[in-house]
Amino acid sequence: MTSPIRYFPAPRRARFCSQCGSTVNHRVPEDDNRERDVCDHCGAIHYQNPRMVVGTVPVWQDRILLCRRAIEPRYDTWTLPAGFMELGESTAQGAARETLEESGAKIKLGELYTIIDVPQVEQVHLFYLAECLSDELDPGPESLEARFFSEAEIPWDELSFRTVATTLERFLADRRAGALRTHHYTLESHR
């Protein structure tokens, strides 16, 4: 049983100022060019910016590590290990942390592989290449299961997110061609 998570993450639009508790106004501040949540009581302007999702493409021999999600959204679908970057960490640290939390895999982090703009959901997704140091896994509470897939076994119809599917597609094509290179692209709409 999972309980529904109605807000993940919480809505961008604030109702009250997090500094003083007054009601905020949604308007264009002076010398700005777009609407913000502005507190006219204490003067705080609550800027919102895209969130970074960081993850890895972990490989053991010729197989790729995927995790079956134990959390919403997309409960019970397969994903590359990834999650929201935390304050105070680098993208590489975040990718390694998410990989360890979701799968328990011990990895050697490689090069940045995909950089995917997803403006519709106000996110940027970054996946690093990663080499597993063994095939031992110990998935944490965010995963129902973690396992390695050969190319033929990848559950394309049960993947969590388009950024995961497109990263896997590029990785497999590059690997067949014998030349991994960094990819940067934009997803125009999000499912």
Ligand SMILES: [Zn+2]
């Ligand atoms: Zn305020």
